[in-house]
Amino acid sequence: MKPLEILMILATISQSSWAAMSGSYCTEIGSSTYRPHSVTVTEFGAVGDGVTLNTKAFYNAMFYLRSFADKGGAQLFVPAGKWLTGSFSLISHLTLSLDKDAVIIGSMDPSDWPVIDPLPSYGRGRELPGGRHQSLIHGSNLTDVIITGCNGTINGRGSSWWGWSDDHTLNYTRPHLIELMYSTEVVISNLTLINSPFWAIHPVYCSQVLIQNLTILAPPGSPETDGIDPDSSTNVCIEDCYISTGTNLIVIKSGWDEYGISFAHPSSNISIQRIIGEAKSGAGIAIGSEMSGGITDVQAEDISLFNSLYGIRIKTSPGSGGYIQRIRITNIAMTNIETAIAVTGQDVEHPDEVYDPNALPIVNMITIEDVKGARIKYAGVLEGIEGGEFSSICLSNVNLEVSSRSPWKCSYIEGYSYLVSPESCEELRNPNQASLCHTSEQVNLTNLVEGELAWQFRY
């Protein structure tokens, strides 16, 4: 084939591939499901005065609405008001719908957040051995659940939990704001989530999850207040969110060391689009550190990050096992970020002493392209594991305005870069790696032409 023909083929493929890939599992999830039956939480005795505890009203509403599951499901409407509650559990075929002036408020009493079993893929609570507090809004083994509102609010009032975590006075791992386990066809949309005690949204062992049009806020300094953490989940779409939290914006996970390895539930087919935010002491898009079940086929596109410690961060360690593969992160704008791209194979946290230090993670086929950065300190700190495999890490069209005199720091890593400024480290300039770079499902460049040439023809 002549170069021009190749160019034309590639232009055609790259226009259609993203839409084909992300569209296939994002559009199948029904966000506009009609519920023939609707009730209001006040019908179950709830009082929206910000003082009355409404846990029982939510519980009774769910109990009553169960009988509509096979009749198209039901909607529970939360009108304007301040609805104080402890943790409650959802049911299948339910829409929990908040008025724009509705605020669901988490109780400040830890005994209103019951303690449940640790996740099998973690073997213990994330913060402490043993169980963990159940999330404010919880769901397990559900199908067809929608949590939505016209920008209504769920406020976890996490400040006392942050304090207990900082002083080491927690008895169990902190609760999330919303957690769904073993569930499918989940939509969380059109809401504002404030001050989660821990991670704001945690879909774990889920599939077909759409998270759209959320504002997620927690103050700088609030410990481990991640935004959205898909964990051992597949076919997850996260779109159009503004996230400003104490730690990370979006983190993809799949279990912790030997527990994650034996539970073996990967995260795959994760699509992230149109995210804006700041992660004062964390990363915009992170993968790991818990990744022992494997993470594959992640696409992140159109991300705008500012005032953060890291832009993109991959975190793992000896003992993790598992893999991080086929990741494509594209069209990222960064402003005022300490380290734009970070990979570490030396994260120090392990669930216990039983982990196998010889279980090394495999990190390959990672592509980061079309990145612009202003006010960046370090372009990249990429540190693999001696004797491990951190390969086909590919950067293209990356332009960073960097203040440090040594912008790249690389070790035990290999890959390829093209049009990268400041010029990348030697380890990422290996032409033999070019043909291994991950592009996308439909574009397998090695089928067209070999190697470096094909990669470069994309520009």
Ligand SMILES: *[C@@H]1O[C@H](CO)[C@@H](O)[C@H](O)[C@H]1NC(C)=O
């Ligand atoms: C969010 O709200 C908009 C405007 O009301 C609506 O068109 C859209 O369908 C909602 N999205 C979801 C996923 O519920």
Ligand SMILES: *[C@@H]1O[C@H](CO)[C@@H](O)[C@H](O)[C@H]1NC(C)=O
């Ligand atoms: C939920 O599903 C998981 C996996 O299928 C199963 O192990 C667990 O027992 C189920 N839990 C309940 C409460 O049904």
Ligand SMILES: *[C@@H]1O[C@H](CO)[C@@H](O)[C@H](O)[C@H]1NC(C)=O
């Ligand atoms: C996002 O939510 C707002 C407020 O509910 C709504 O006006 C807007 O249409 C939504 N946008 C999308 C893309 O759903």
Ligand SMILES: *[C@@H]1O[C@H](CO)[C@@H](O)[C@H](O)[C@H]1NC(C)=O
């Ligand atoms: C939703 O409310 C939050 C907090 O009040 C606000 O910052 C955000 O702009 C609103 N989002 C939309 C889409 O109206």
Ligand SMILES: *[C@@H]1O[C@H](CO)[C@@H](O)[C@H](O)[C@H]1NC(C)=O
């Ligand atoms: C931890 O347990 C102690 C003793 O039962 C109790 O007084 C304290 O309130 C608990 N703290 C939390 C945060 O649950």
Ligand SMILES: *[C@@H]1O[C@H](CO)[C@@H](O)[C@H](O)[C@H]1NC(C)=O
């Ligand atoms: C991931 O998406 C692809 C393409 O849409 C699909 O063929 C595959 O079955 C999905 N994987 C899982 C685990 O659902």
Ligand SMILES: *[C@@H]1O[C@H](CO)[C@@H](O)[C@H](O)[C@H]1NC(C)=O
């Ligand atoms: C691309 O195609 C070649 C040859 O058919 C195959 O060996 C290789 O595994 C494919 N690469 C990917 C990433 O699918």
